[in-house]
Amino acid sequence: MATRKPPTNPEAEPRVKAVFDDIRATRKADFINNLWPALAFDPVLLESTWAEVKRLMVTPSQLDPVTKEMIYIAVSVANACSYCVHSHTAAARAKGMTDAQHAELLAIVALAAKTNHLVTGLQVPVDPVFDAGAA
Amino acid sequence: MATRKPPTNPEAEPRVKAVFDDIRATRKADFINNLWPALAFDPVLLESTWAEVKRLMVTPSQLDPVTKEMIYIAVSVANACSYCVHSHTAAARAKGMTDAQHAELLAIVALAAKTNHLVTGLQVPVDPVFDAGAA
Amino acid sequence: MATRKPPTNPEAEPRVKAVFDDIRATRKADFINNLWPALAFDPVLLESTWAEVKRLMVTPSQLDPVTKEMIYIAVSVANACSYCVHSHTAAARAKGMTDAQHAELLAIVALAAKTNHLVTGLQVPVDPVFDAGAA
Amino acid sequence: MATRKPPTNPEAEPRVKAVFDDIRATRKADFINNLWPALAFDPVLLESTWAEVKRLMVTPSQLDPVTKEMIYIAVSVANACSYCVHSHTAAARAKGMTDAQHAELLAIVALAAKTNHLVTGLQVPVDPVFDAGAA
Amino acid sequence: MATRKPPTNPEAEPRVKAVFDDIRATRKADFINNLWPALAFDPVLLESTWAEVKRLMVTPSQLDPVTKEMIYIAVSVANACSYCVHSHTAAARAKGMTDAQHAELLAIVALAAKTNHLVTGLQVPVDPVFDAGAA
Amino acid sequence: MATRKPPTNPEAEPRVKAVFDDIRATRKADFINNLWPALAFDPVLLESTWAEVKRLMVTPSQLDPVTKEMIYIAVSVANACSYCVHSHTAAARAKGMTDAQHAELLAIVALAAKTNHLVTGLQVPVDPVFDAGAA
Numbered sequence: 001m002a003t004r005k006p007p008t009n010p011e012a013e014p015r016v017k018a019v020f021d022d023i024r025a026t027r028k029a030d031f032i033n034n035l036w037p038a039l040a041f042d043p044v045l046l047e048s049t050w051a052e053v054k055r056l057m058v059t060p061s062q063l064d065p066v067t068k069e070m071i072y073i074a075v076s077v078a079n080a081c082s083y084c085v086h087s088h089t090a091a092a093r094a095k096g097m098t099d100a101q102h103a104e105l106l107a108i109v110a111l112a113a114k115t116n117h118l119v120t121g122l123q124v125p126v127d128p129v130f131d132a133g134a135a
Numbered sequence: 136m137a138t139r140k141p142p143t144n145p146e147a148e149p150r151v152k153a154v155f156d157d158i159r160a161t162r163k164a165d166f167i168n169n170l171w172p173a174l175a176f177d178p179v180l181l182e183s184t185w186a187e188v189k190r191l192m193v194t195p196s197q198l199d200p201v202t203k204e205m206i207y208i209a210v211s212v213a214n215a216c217s218y219c220v221h222s223h224t225a226a227a228r229a230k231g232m233t234d235a236q237h238a239e240l241l242a243i244v245a246l247a248a249k250t251n252h253l254v255t256g257l258q259v260p261v262d263p264v265f266d267a268g269a270a
Numbered sequence: 271m272a273t274r275k276p277p278t279n280p281e282a283e284p285r286v287k288a289v290f291d292d293i294r295a296t297r298k299a300d301f302i303n304n305l306w307p308a309l310a311f312d313p314v315l316l317e318s319t320w321a322e323v324k325r326l327m328v329t330p331s332q333l334d335p336v337t338k339e340m341i342y343i344a345v346s347v348a349n350a351c352s353y354c355v356h357s358h359t360a361a362a363r364a365k366g367m368t369d370a371q372h373a374e375l376l377a378i379v380a381l382a383a384k385t386n387h388l389v390t391g392l393q394v395p396v397d398p399v400f401d402a403g404a405a
Numbered sequence: 406m407a408t409r410k411p412p413t414n415p416e417a418e419p420r421v422k423a424v425f426d427d428i429r430a431t432r433k434a435d436f437i438n439n440l441w442p443a444l445a446f447d448p449v450l451l452e453s454t455w456a457e458v459k460r461l462m463v464t465p466s467q468l469d470p471v472t473k474e475m476i477y478i479a480v481s482v483a484n485a486c487s488y489c490v491h492s493h494t495a496a497a498r499a500k501g502m503t504d505a506q507h508a509e510l511l512a513i514v515a516l517a518a519k520t521n522h523l524v525t526g527l528q529v530p531v532d533p534v535f536d537a538g539a540a
Numbered sequence: 541m542a543t544r545k546p547p548t549n550p551e552a553e554p555r556v557k558a559v560f561d562d563i564r565a566t567r568k569a570d571f572i573n574n575l576w577p578a579l580a581f582d583p584v585l586l587e588s589t590w591a592e593v594k595r596l597m598v599t600p601s602q603l604d605p606v607t608k609e610m611i612y613i614a615v616s617v618a619n620a621c622s623y624c625v626h627s628h629t630a631a632a633r634a635k636g637m638t639d640a641q642h643a644e645l646l647a648i649v650a651l652a653a654k655t656n657h658l659v660t661g662l663q664v665p666v667d668p669v670f671d672a673g674a675a
Numbered sequence: 676m677a678t679r680k681p682p683t684n685p686e687a688e689p690r691v692k693a694v695f696d697d698i699r700a701t702r703k704a705d706f707i708n709n710l711w712p713a714l715a716f717d718p719v720l721l722e723s724t725w726a727e728v729k730r731l732m733v734t735p736s737q738l739d740p741v742t743k744e745m746i747y748i749a750v751s752v753a754n755a756c757s758y759c760v761h762s763h764t765a766a767a768r769a770k771g772m773t774d775a776q777h778a779e780l781l782a783i784v785a786l787a788a789k790t791n792h793l794v795t796g797l798q799v800p801v802d803p804v805f806d807a808g809a810a
Binding site for chain 3: 676677678685700706707708709710713714720722724727728731734736738739742745746747749750751752753754756757758759760761763764765773775776779780782783784785786788789790791793794795796797798799800801804805806807
């Protein structure tokens with residue numbers, strides 16, 4: 001189910017086709033996952049979302065590709081985005097995440113959630129030494 | 136402000152002192168952050184929480200220490216736990232997270248939140264190929 | 271799937287029937303969406319929920335009906351309520367939300383989520399000038 | 406800090422005074438916590454919120470008063486509402502919650518958060534037997 | 541759909557079998573719900589999760605079993621964990637939660653969410669008297 | 676408190692100064708709120724965030740400026756971002772949001788949260804008619 005019907009033939013729109021072509025070239029694969037046709041109703045949103053994903057998740061940077069995907073999964077789990085958990089777990093595996101790394105990721109996410117809730121329940125005051133904004 | 140007054144002298148309780156001593160020995164530092172005295176009201180909870188943190192975040196494993204802290208920060212941001220964001224950002228820095236890695240972490244967390252909300256707003260159906268449970 | 275079986279014939283209960291009749295009369299439509307039978311197990315909860323929805327979302331007020339539905343969608347997305355995103359997107363369309371307004375709503379919700387996470391990650395202190403409680 | 410300045414003398418408005426008087430009579434105490442003056446800008450919202458709180462949290466019912474406050478705290482922790490965690494922890498204590506019950510509450514909330522995140526990370530399919538909606 | 545394929549025959553692994561046997565013995569039932577095979581990929585995580593669930597949710601303690609399950613449901617609802625809402629609603633019923641208690645639980649969870657959002661929207665300052673950390 | 680010290684003189688960096696100048700020109704005001712110096716550590720992130728805020732929130736579009744700010748507030752409340760609730764409430768007022776509109780916004784956000792939690796607790800199945808993706 002979806003709240004908006006994807007276009008029947010999204011690549012009939014040249015701006016959409018250009019993004020899809022770039023996704024395929026970047027990933028060296030023909031497969032386009034459902035997110036991108038779902039965004040095709042608004043070429044500006046499609047272009048800017050893909051550009052941001054490509055810049056942050058694909059361009060080589062300080063963090064390695066698997067680490068970046070694991071961070072993405074962590075946020076998606078905490079925000080309860082089922083689609084995002086699925087798609088980024090698949091992406092992490094495609095980039096080399098091992099089963100052992102995945103197991104460890106899940107255990108850390110679960111532990112963080114546990115202490116997040118403990119701390120919020122106790123309303124623990126922030127230690128002054130943690131304030132990076134202090135002179 | 137806190138919902139529960141920490142004990143005035145938590146280390147008078149031997150089980151609490153044993154945990155605090157292990158925290159100091161593990162971190163090679165005298166500083167005990169507010170979370171641990173805040174948990175001292177319940178030695179079982181204190182012991183089990185520290186044991187889990189130590190096992191997952193300190194013991195060498197598949198993921199390097201900075202990556203583990205960044206995953207912890209990502210969850211803590213999404214769960215809006217102010218104390219946890221502060222304490223794990225400090226921990227990540229203590230373990231070697233650079234300013235550039237921190238900047239990248241924040242940008243990825245923000246992008247993930249953005250697409251989490253887009254996908255939830257559109258209710259994008261999960262691609263069948265993402266189903267790892269399929270035969 | 272549901273955690274509670276809706277009554278087979280909810281309108282056999284006069285208080286439930288009265289609410290359903292008012293829903294149909296208010297919306298000028300026969301269709302009753304699943305939420306209302308799902309609440310029929312508790313006539314007080316059903317009556318008070320519908321009364322609140324009717325008062326805030328149907329009665330003419332400061333905000334126009336489409337704006338009200340868009341605010342409802344925004345909260346439902348952030349709370350990851352799949353049913354609510356679906357039902358209020360349908361309601362917004364029924365009240366006149368255009369495709370262009372829907373596209374803009376989604377882009378703003380996504381941007382807000384992005385900056386929410388950035389700000390929480392940075393723990394930006396609130397500007398004193400924002401304090402409406404100050405004298 | 407607040408986003409809206411509470412009225413200087415909220416009880417000058419008779420509808421507000423009536424609610425505040427009922428809060429004091431119900432709780433058998435003079436103290437009015439900040440939530441209620443904060444809602445005084447809108448007498449309808451103030452009246453309906455207090456009426457709902459009184460009906461569900463004060464009127465004798467299936468669940469005992471401490472259990473009700475603990476459920477309230479659990480939701481407030483998960484929604485990261487600092488004020489609500491504080492006010493309902495105080496309310497639970499005023500109604501008899503012991504330190505041992507509070508400790509157990511926090512441990513269960515933390516465990517639930519942990520398994521919530523594990524399950525979301527794994528996208529565990531719902532067991533068909535849990536479907537109460539099935540015939 | 542799942543992000544990780546459960547083992548075909550999880551009980552071939554002795555540590556997994558030991559946990560499953562203990563679940564069946566503890567619950568006096570043959571049924572093992574999907575969560576446990578889903579965790580079987582990592583025996584340490586499986587053992588520690590079940591040990592924590594058993595210690596907090598099964599061992600007799602300050603809070604009665606139904607109250608504990610209702611707290612668990614409350615957190616799971618707020619964290620939007622569909623599986624957890626289903627499984628713990630079933631568990632609460634198995635332990636004796638009545639329809640009337642369930643109805644009341646849902647009404648309180650909904651009210652808490654309502655006031656959580658009101659308070660966050662108003663940024664109501666915490667009353668100093670709620671600070672249990674004060675001398 | 677903050678997790679990252681803002682630069683002492685952010686406008687010494689020309690890219691930062693250019694963004695700040697554009698913020699002042701766009702808003703026709705000298706005041707720069709804390710978010711922007713907080714982002715100045717990363718000119719790319721600063722520029723892209725401001726560009727997205729300007730494009731979606733300032734450029735005339737389908738939705739009027741007050742509606743856009745109310746949607747932003749709604750998401751920020753649900754994500755429990757204190758800073759964002761403050762800054763966007765101030766922005767909405769600066770753009771003309773009346774006290775009555777603000778009151779209505781808060782009441783709708785609270786109602787949405789209430790029904791979000793009710794629906795999630797009941798796991799109400801989506802009505803097939805809401806599926807916009809259907810043929």
